[in-house]
Each structure stands twice: as structure tokens, then as C-alpha cells.
Amino acid sequence: MKKTLSLILVIIVFMSMTISSFGMKKFEKESLQIIDGSNNKEYDVPTVNLIMGGRDIISDVPGMLFNSRTLVPVRFISENLGAQVKWNQESKEAIIKTDTKEIILKIDSPKVFVNGTEHTLPDNVPAKLIGYDGNYRTMVPLRFVSEQLGMEVGWIGETMTATIDKPLQKIKDITYDGSDKFPEIVIKTTGEVDTSSFFLAGGEVGGDDRLVVDIPNTILDISDQSILEENGLVNIDVYSREVKTITAEQSGEKPLKTRVTVDVDRKKGHDIFYDKQKNELRIKLINSVKNVKVDEIYNVDTVLIQTEEAPAYNVMFLKDKVVVDVLDSLLKDDEDYITVDKGVIENVRFSQFTPDQNYEPDDKITRVVVDLKDDTSMDNVYIQHAENQIYVFVAGKPLDRIDYYKDDINLAKLEITANTEGKYLKEYNRSKNEVQLKLPKDNIMLDGLKMDIDDSIVKYIDIDDKSSDKYYNISIKLSEGTSFKDDSGSGITDKIMFSFINNKVKESRYKDKLIVIDPGHGGYDSGATGRILNVKEKDVNLEVSLKLKKLLENEGFKVYMTRDDDNYIGLYDRPAIANELGADAFVSVHANSAGNSSAQGVEVLYYPNDGRGNKTFANIMQNALVQGLNARDRGIIQRPKLVVIRETKMPAVLLELGFLSNQREEQLLSQEDYRQKCAEAALKGIIKYFDTVLMK
Template sequence: MKKRIITLLLLMLWAVGLLPSAMAAGAEQITVRFYDEASRSYSEPTVTDRVNLTLDGEALIPQDVPALAYYPEGSANGRTLVPVRLISEALDATVTWVAETRQIIILREESTIVLTAGSATALVDGQAVELPDGVPAGGVMWEGKESTMVPLRFVSEQLGAGVEWIGETATVAITSPTEETPGQPETADLGQITGLAFDQEAQTLTITADHTPQYRVVDLGDRLAIDVLGAVYPEAENGLTLPVESQAILSVRCYQHGDDLGYGYPHTLRVVLDLASGVSYAQYLSVSSGENQVRVTVTGEPEEPEVPPLDPAKITIAIDPGHGGNQPGAVYPDENGEDVQEKDLTLPMSLMLADILEERGYNVVLTRTGDDSVSLADRAKMANAAQAEVFVSIHCNALDRTDYEGIFTYYYPNSTRGEALAKQVQAGVVTATGGIGRGTPSANFQVLRETTMPAVLVETGFMSCPAELARLCDPDYQQQIALGIADGVEAYLKAGT
């Protein structure tokens, strides 16, 4: 109700001309839904302003959700939100999405920007920065399309670009960063790194210098970077990897940088810790310093998942019902206008599959048996802990059109056994359901990447297609899908690939 009132107020303000004239002039109104991180669901429809974009005078057109104005509650001034990948790649930056922490990591030469969905605070080169007007990054849905949106001016200016608002055409004009002639660093180096060691017993990485080190911590999700400013370590001139024995840290890599990281010193040593699956800086690591050292200590390790008792004489198959709990997955209305959540389709199909496989004499491990939130890392860990022979993740698909339907089965790139399993499962499901087979592409999905056995992810159909959604909601059709997957898994196992 509150969001509806806000929407009505915006419309009234627009009608009487109380919104900023710069935003009002030339703007087209669109209806969108904003993703709420607390409830993990989309808001009621909200009317706002569409924003046009140009880059160096050329139109910059989003593929899915358009750039738009977001009006913070209590403020009449709008902030422009734009698809993160569009603006980042236009400015020659790379984007990484870290699902577990819901972080967006933008990298461009000297700049590292970390935005957390729903948070009004960003990290810029390891330093906390408050976002203007507290407008965070987050998901937006428009006409059935979804995109992760970020504050345009903040991201653009952090990447060195210029931003200008042209009210007459409701356009944000972006100017690419200018190439500057490198000058002398602002200050001299601070000193040398004299030692770099990992203590297995203490689970501590120690960086020792001949001075009091200055450093920055850059949280990259599955990696943690420690930048030691103005520090020279000749051993890392061509890169250096330290031997590490740890459940939380996979490896430690060191690189000697010049003044390219933008800290104002001739040199910076970057130490990168590659983290194990499920390990995050916030939960499992601490960084401290004292006198001439910087120390990174493992403060905890992820708990091993519980695996039910299994018959060692039987083959074990892991089944992963996609989404669950506060992660509903795709949401589309059925023929009665009631919202159907992907998580409520994948679970019954998975339970049916488990029953079929158990009847055929297999052990079955399910990553969830109810409406539970399970991280992607924990899903893979459970399958690994059970020493499953095969891993099957079950999902439903969606697209920005209503006439496209069909079945995909994904496998991890360059996995020969994964590809063989995908082809057998795809053939089994298509045969059992009579559905349209769309192929067996490879994909770098986390549950495929981090499982140690042949793994596939089955997209059983498109919820965005009303006819296929109706079938996916039908228990008889769900049973056919489960039967087809079981037949495909058995065919793969019998082939002994």
C-alpha cells in the first residue's frame, strides 16, 4: 500500500509540475518494479521516468531494462539507474556478479568498485563510500525483463567518465575518460617487503616490511586482495605463488605493480588470496596490522554439510531443486493470474525424480527437501560430501517473449563426461515429454563448476510461455520430466562414460 501511495504522489507531482523541470522535460513514463532485498521479492508496479543515454555523442541503448529515474523516498530529485553491464562495458570495465554476497564488482585498470545490492555504501579501491542520496544498486523488472541496475553518475565518475544531464530530451550524456599522459607519482615509495609467509598452524598470512605498511583491502567475493602501498618486493616482479595448506584459502598470489593501481606511489604490491567455495572475507577472515606487518587470519571455516546415511553398495545421485526459501527464481502468472514461483515447480519435480531413482535402486541426496534457502556453494558441497556419481540441478527458464518454449540441459565447459550426461538427460526428457529440445550448451554455472562429479543443469521449460507454464504446473507433466531425467541418468551410467 505504501508503494502505491508513493506512486500516486509521483503522478500527482508530475501533473502539477512539482518534479524538477530538468527531469520532467522530454521524459517518457514507464512502469517498473523494484527488487526489495529484505523480502527478496519485487515491489508493486511504480511509475517513473525513462532516461535516454549517449556515450560520446552516440546513443547508448540497453538491450533489456531501460535507464530510468529512481526517486528516493522523501526527495523530489531523481537519480538515474542504468544496467550495470551496459555502462561498465561501455567504459571498458569488466563486471562480476557474486551471488552469495549479492555483490557487483566492477574492475577497470586502476579502479575497483564493489556495490552490494540494496546497500547505500560502496567500496571504491577498498574504501567505504556512501552512495549519493543513499540510492543503491538493485534489480528492476520492466515488461517481464529483469536487469541489475546501478547509479549511473556514481559509477561513471568513479570510472573517470564525465556525466551531463540534458533536460530538454531527458538524456544523460556520458563522456569517455580522457587519456592522460602519465606523470610522476605523487609521492615516493615507502619501502621494501622483507617477507611473505603462510603459517599453516596459525592459519595466518603475514606480510612483513621494513617500514610501517599502508594497505588497502579489496573484497572481490571469491578473492581477497591486499594492496600494500608504496611497497617493493622484487621476488614478485614476475608473479609469485605461495604454498598454502588451508580449508579456507586455496592459494596466495603476489604481483608487483608499478603506479598503475592509482594509489599515487611508484609501486604497490598486490597480494591475492583465492578463497575456497563458500568462504567470504566478512565471515571467515580478518585483516590486522601492527608495527611492520599486515596479517590475514582465518577465523573460521565453513561447516561440512550433513549427508544422510547411504548404502555403500549403491550408486549415489545428487538432485538439486533450484532456488528455494528467499530465492523464488522466476515468477510468472498462471492462467488464473496467480503468481507461480520457480522454486515451487523445481521441488516437486525433484522429489518425483528422487522417488523414481530410489525405486530403481540408487541412493539419492537432495540439496533441499522443503522451502529452504541453500547457497550455491552448499549445494555443490553436499553433492561432493556424498561422493555422488552424478549431479542434476533442476530449473525452469524465462525469456522476454511469450512464444518461445523448450528444454535445455547445460554442462560445464570442457567436461567430456558432463557433456555426455547432458546429452543423455536431454534426450530422455525430450522423449518422455514430447517437448522441444533446444540443445545442450555449456555454461559456467557455479553448481556445475564446483561439483567434482559429472553435473548437469536442466532447464525444464519456459515459465514466460503461458502454454509451457501450464504444462510445468501439471503434476502429470512434472512426472514425465522426472521420468525423462531418470532415464537419461541411467542411460549415462549404463554407457560407462
Template sequence: MKKRIFTLFLLLAVVVGLFPAAMAAGTEQITVRFYDEVSQRYSEPTVTDRVNLTLDGEALIPEDVPALAYYPEGSTNGRTLVPVRLISEALDATVTWVPETRQIIILREESTIVLTAGSATALVDGQAVELPDGVPAGGVMWDGKESTMVPLRFVSEQLGAGVEWVGETATVAITSPEEPQQPDPTQPQEGDLGWITELSFDEEEQTFTITADHTPKYRIVDLGDRLAIDLLGAVYAPAVGKDLTLQVESDAIEKIRCSQHRDDLGYGYPHTLRVVLDLASGVSYAQHLSVSSGGNQVRVSVTDVPEEPEVPPLDPSKITIAIDPGHGGNQPGAVYPDENGNDVKEKDLTLPMSLMLADILEERGYNVVLTRTGDDSVSLADRAKMANAAQAEVFVSIHCNALDRTDYEGIFTYYYPNSTRGEALAKQVQAGVVAATGGIGRGTPSANFQVLRETTMPAVLVETGFMSCPAELARLCDPDYQQQIALGIADGVEAYLKAGT
């Protein structure tokens, strides 16, 4: 019961600094109970004083348990308890409660404070520190509400805030930390290398040029569908305080963006200019671009543009469905031994299931485009491009799953995040496969898979079962079971199309 209450109603709080035992005249008294971590019980009711709380002169009023005085045993001096979430968020810190270890984790910028209920020792950036007067974090109950109390003066000073006790009004006054003065972002600072003077794109030469007033120093960050070039110690005035975008005419580069950073990218310079090239579908830095430098310039050149995939002749009166057998060629996918000890490759399971699905859909009157029909290596980008070039109505990618345990099995169907039509297709396909096979349905989560992201039609990726589970692997190797999977996918696709989502 206690664990449930703490999970539902936990309000973190903090103990602030030492103040005289004498309180202001007329201070309101309240009755509370303190939680003992050893006996795991609350104490008998204790009468204590309510305390006021301000931040930068403005009142801070807790929503549940009020700020209150706490008197350590044997001491005539008191401390104040106040909700830590209230003060932490006011000081731009985040608070996390870990019920398994009964720890409070407070994060602000690069500072990490960890306090444990019942312990007078805290961890500050990984170092053990004794709490003032040995007052530990602990629970308090008041008027049917519960809070976990932790030391505020310690916490607030670690976060850079000031704390002052105002006895006349029984108030703890907290002062926000001063913001460090930031250098002017529009000017190179000491330690920078200089200015970027021009960004230009030559459409005829298909070359993007960065020009500086110095010999540029740069780093390349390959992000797959984007290429980032970080120019160290460089300032580009037009990019200060805004996201600057350059539209370009190119089959390989969709657009070029740049943003002015200070020292937040970790290079050790006061400024860094980040230039990002958004690449067209199927284009990669390794295969289609080159970066060179000389003098006061850095150049990005398009060396090759991938060709459009060939699409077989299609009947324009029929709906087209793209089927993607996962992996292939030099990409075997998951590999697990069957009951005879022979290795089974994922690519050799997804292809027959895909061919069966193609036969079923063609018999039902649909055009079918397969991203591979044999043991071929096909890039993820080319799979999406083929479906897009065929102007398919639906895209289905077929895979098998794996996990580092042998007792987990079941079917997943994924769709691209925030795709309403993709989600509707996933639910129909998942229902169809589970019904046709009798397998365990594990749900329809979203995922940022490239074949789902780069296809322009509703798209799903079906994980037909876990090869890491021997029983399910045996079923996946069975042609009759493969036929059931194909039939279930076909039924799901048809149900989606008939619903007209």
C-alpha cells in the first residue's frame, strides 16, 4: 500500500537552512508525521510550524504539503521542509524519483545530485557528500498527503541559488542563481579562427562552396540521409539567431541548412558553424559526395546520382502493392540454427513468404512490385525508391525478429510515427496475420525505419516471428505456415483498401 501511495502521490521536498528555534509571533502550527525508513512506518503526530517560502521576492506556495519546520532530535534549532519539485523547476532543474532504490535525482545543466531516503549521504556529480547536520531525505504526511523531504540549502546551493532565513516573517527567501554573461554570438571571440564570408552552390558544377577569411578547420559528421559539416571557430553573421536555409537545384541535395553554435558542440572553440546538407532519397555521403578543401574554402561536390529503379509494366486499372522481402545478398539478417543444427538465414525466410504473398495478391487482381525476387543485395533507399517509382498504394516489408532469449515469440507490425494511414494499415495487417496463423499478437508499434520513412504511401513492416525461439523458428521454416502468414497479410491489406482509410 505504501509503495502505491508513494508512486501516485509522491511530492519531492527539500530541507533548507538552519534557523533559530524562536519563530515569528503568530506562526501557524500544523500536525505532521515523519516516515522512518528502518521501521517503514510513520511516527506519531508531531506539532510543528508552517514556514513561508519565496523565490526572488515572489511567494512560492506548494500545492499539497506546506513548507514546515523540522527540529532534529536533541537540537533547539530547526530546519525547513519544502517541496523540491516546486523549487527545482523554479531553478530550471528536473527531478526524478526512483522507487526501486528510493532515490531522488536532480539534474540541472551539468550538475547531478542524488539523494536517498533515509541516508545522510548524497552523491554530487558522482562524489559522496555528507548532508548538513546529517539530516536525511525522508517522508512526511500531512492532512492525508505525503511528500519526500530532502535538504534544500544543500540542493539549492549546489544549483547555484542563495538561501536566507527571515525570522521576522518566518520565511525562507531563495535567490535564483545569476546567469553567466554570454559572449556576443555575432562576433568571433578570442580562440575563434574567424568569419565564414560566403556559402554558394554552383548548379552547373553541382558543387557547394564554403568560403572563409581564414584557412577553415572542419569536421564531417555522416548522418546517413544528411551530411553535417562543422566549421570550428567560425561565425557566419546571416546564421546568427536564426535557422538559415539555402534552396538548391540538385538531384542529390534537397536543401542546405546552417545554424550558428557557440561552444555547445564540444570542439573547444567559442563558436562553431554547423552546415547540414539534406540528401535526396537514395543519396549517401560515402557513395555520391566528396568533400575537399584548399586555401580559404571547403567544397562539397556531387560525384554521382543514383539512377531511378526500373519498374515492370503495370496495369493502370489495378491497384499496385509493393512487397519488400527483408535483407538479401550480402545482408543475411538474423541467423539461427534449426533443430538439425543447420543455420537458417532471415533472408531465406522473407523471400518465400513475399513470393507467396505476391501470388495471392496477383490472383486477387492487384499489380505487385517486389523489391527483390532472388538473393539480391538491395539498399534500403532503393527499396523505398522502387515503391515510390511504381506509385504503389501500399508498401509491405517482411522480416523475422530475434531477441537474446529463447522463450519469447509473437508477431509485430510496425508503421511510421504519426502516419494515420500507416497505423490503420498496420492494425489490419496485424489482425490478418494473427487470425491466419494463430500466432501471438504483440501489437502495432511505430518505428522510424528507413523503408517506412522514405516511402510516400502507407507502409508497414511485419516482423513475422522470432527466429531466436526454436519453436517459432520451426514454424517459420514450414512452407504451410509461410503460406498462412502470406494469406494473413493479403487479407489485412485488402481489409485496409476496402475500408478506404
């Protein structure tokens, strides 16, 4: 797959760091220190993961096991179960109301009233006022309240996870519908169901591209025997438009779920909705706009539109505004508005657009409008796209006429397009491992800038527009092991075409080895937050992971990241991605936190005693981190209940790179060069593990 302008994609990492996280975090701790508000006694209680409808619930206070019963913040009830919650300060009562139910829970009382009838709470565990991290919250019994509101509650003891689902349903049929503009997979059920999903871009590492949809608390009960195999697996050959096959299988253990996998021929966006009138779950294959951002790229104000798949779009230049219509797409978020007032950009607006006379009535269009300041010349607006990103450059064209892209992990190409045929000069400096070009200024217009590509093939491209009046001097710094070839045909051309190949990577002993890197947290789950600089763990994890990915690819490894931007990936989805890809190793990247601000150092968590060699992997990674970071050695720690390292089928570790709760380590983890050191230390550990254990 052609990966145009891969250099820009590096910039996106830093743009994503500005998104707020609402103070939410997923907890890796096995226990929490709490205060019982009724008697001010302190307790250590186990944490409980919460998954509702297949999706992780993230809150500022986690679920907890109190006297063998799961308590959750009453806010969970109001935000996730559709109930209204009121608090009566005088009587210390929480009142939970729906159209058909009124539940009254009194703090520290085992008695509860449901529609006026008195009941006793299971195990006499009452609602509690719990203090955690300096705040007090009303905590209510999860199972009793959820079941009263028509939900079913399950328990996964191995990972301390409570599941909250709609009532059990059966899946009766699965079909493909290609009659509409957008293909759909139609799943007949006996009643309403929830879903969670992720897209596996396996094509990036030599696998298959597929959409994975989990339907919790369902039983596969297909009546059409023609699509059933002997083992009960549903298998439908489609091979129409983007869809190749559809499979479905029943999980063999509780909590029950059905996994539907749609193999497609390229990266696809999707939308999932349930039709209550028809009792149908419909999976529509359609692009979506998942984010709109504003930042500065190479000194040019830029609006970035991120889509789920390669976009099609129309552009209109109107007075003081640029309109970008992303065709055949849905807006993931609600209508929004960004006030910029920077440079020549005033605002950015985006919404789901109702088609006008320029479109068909059933067209799905996301409209992005960039409002410009008065008298901004449209000659200074430049729009292009790369993979699933649309760039609106305002007041500059930093990458006009120059196109760098990777065809493979060890192969890249550079194309420079001139106005007319003309001469160019090239020279290879062997001592610097650098290609130098001279391009006449009267035949092309380029901006002077340095593009830090830093992939496994090219380190940077430096365009010098100052040192000569007649020529642009372009320096292309090659990575170690890279050679180049001039494909232009002659020294007189209107398009310079170079191929670069890194033979070191091509011939690497690791070229068939796949590592899945899991940057912890993301999106609305910030993880830990530093106390002095407010450094967010999700940002540290992502930047270190991206740097580690580059280093691993430079050594010839195939690398897949569970996330490569600021979005949230489900707790069980992370190991599922690695398992689906058949990865050789799994590395989850995190930063630590503790109530004691003096806590410092690195540690590696692992799942014990299952024959994968996790302990050996953890020991090697811990030693590499201690030596590479000159950090305090806190040792390796068994974590048998931690989902991401328990559910993976390959050697897996979770790295804790330092404590954001420690002033010194937060300062270090805020620095780009230290994050680079973290990535380099992790690289050394991974290489040593492969050399001495997996490939010895």
C-alpha cells in the first residue's frame, strides 16, 4: 500500500497530545486505599473492571470489591443505565428513578426500597460513602441495582471483571446485503443487543484486513444449516465489493458472546446500529470522520481531517472560507466548532451535512468549513490527502511538488515534480551517506524546510532555498544500510524519481517476526496524571511506543500498534488484536503512579506460570530498562489478573517506565529525549529476548 507523505504522520502524534481526557482513567492497580465515610476507617479493597455492553467503563473512581460485593459510583448508574439519580442530603439517601422503577438506597443501611417495597441487599452490603484520592463518592451495589433496571450481571474472576449486559439473546441469522450504496452485514436476533468492535489493519504487516464485532450475552443459534460448519462456526463466502468473507463463532466460556469477523480487501470504516422494529443488528461499511484538529505543520497553519479509511472529498473555495465535503462518510462526534483565531484561520466548523442540490438526497456527507480572516488569498490554501488524512494547509504549501512514500518496510520512493522538463544535478556523498540534489529555481517552487522522516529508510530531507540564487540544494540523509536508485530515466525530466531500499532491513534475521506494541490508555482514558506538570500517561505511552516502533522497524521487525493516535482501545480488544495477528511478542507501555510521591523506578509486570516464558521476558526487559535509564530497579511483578498480559497467547510484558507521581520522574518523562531513551532501552531488551530465547 502506498503510504504518501509518511513524514506528516509523525507530526500527528504531537498534535494528538492536546486532547483533553476529562480526568478519567483505567486502573492497573490490584487494590485501592479507601476511607469508609461512616467511621473514617481506612481499607485496602480490590479494584474491579467494569464492562458494559462489551465496552469498558472508565470513571474517576473505579469499581471496587467491598465485603465480597461490587460497588460502583452512583454516577455510573445515571450515565450508563439511563436512570435519574437524586441525592437527599438530609436522609443520606440515593434515589434512582426510571419510568417504571424507583430505588431508594440509604447510606450504610442494608435495607432498600423498590417501588415502595422493602428488600434486603445481598450479603447485607449497603450503599456506602467512600473516600478515594481526596474525594468522597456515593457507591452502590452493582448487581442489585443493575438487575432491578433490567440488566444481567456477570463475573470474570480471573481478571476481576464485572460485566453488565442486556438480557440474553439468540442470533438466528447472518446475511450480506450489497443492494445499498454501502454494503451491510445483517444479523437477526431475538431481541436488542449491544456491540463492541475494532478494525484490524492486518494488511500493514502482511495479514488480512478485518472488522471484528463482538456481541455480548448472545448465543449463536443459526437456523440456516448451509452456512454452518461441523464445529458450529458460521462461514459465509461473499467476495462482493469490499467484503470477502463473514465468519461468526460462539465463545466457549462465560460471559457468553458471539464474535463476527468480516474480512475485507482494504481498510474500512464502519457504523453499527440496531433496528428494534426488525430485530436486526446492521453493520454498515462506510467511512467516518473521527477527528478534526488544527495545528502548525512545518510553520504552516493546518487543519487536519482524520478519517477511518482513504477519503473521497470535494473542495469549494468561497469568500473567506474553505469547504471540504468528505463524501460517503459519517461524523463520529456531534456537530462541533473550534475557535482558532490564529494566523489567518478564525474558526473550524464541522457537522453531518444535509445534502443540497449538488448531491443526491441519500448521500452521506461530513462538511468541514474553515473560516478565514478577511482578504485571505485562496492562492495560499493548499489541500491534499495521505492515507486516511486530509490536510488543509493555509498560508503555505510546504509539501507541494514533493512526495515521499513507503511501499514496504524496507522500500521507499521520492517523487519531485517540476513545471517543465529540465536538468537537475545529483551527487552521492558516501562518507555522509547522503544524496545531494540541485534543482533550478526557475523550474520549480519549493519551500525551504527540513522534513524529519526518520523511518527505516530515510532520516531526513533538507530543502535549502537560501544558499543559492539559482538552485534549491536538497540533501537526502539515508538510514544505515540504505541504497538508492535514480528511476528518472535521464538528467533531463519534469519528474525526478528515486527508489530507496534498506538491505539491512530486507535481510534482517527479524524480518518475519511481528511485535504488537500496546500504548496504554488513550482517548477518554488518560491514565495517571503528573502532579506538577500535569503530564498525562496516555501521551507518554503513545510517544514512547511510536519511537519504539521506528527503532524496531529499523532492525527489520514487523510492528503493529494497538493504537497510533489518541483513541481508546478496549481492555480485551488489545490482546485480541495480538492474538488475531499471531504476534511473536506483546509489549504494553505504561507509566506508573503511587500515593507516595517518593516512589520511583521501573518495573515490569507479567502473567506467571502458563508456559509462554513471560517471566524470562520480564527479567530481560527489566534489566534493559534499569541499565538504559539508570533507574531504580523495582523488580518484576506477577500480575495474574491483568487482562492485557493474561489474555495474550504469546510472550507478553507490561512496562512501567517511571512514576508520574514523582516530581523528578515526571520531569524526565515529559522530555522527548528521555522518551527516546525509554524506547531505546526497550529495543535492547526485545532484541536480547529474541536473540537469547526465541531465536537462539
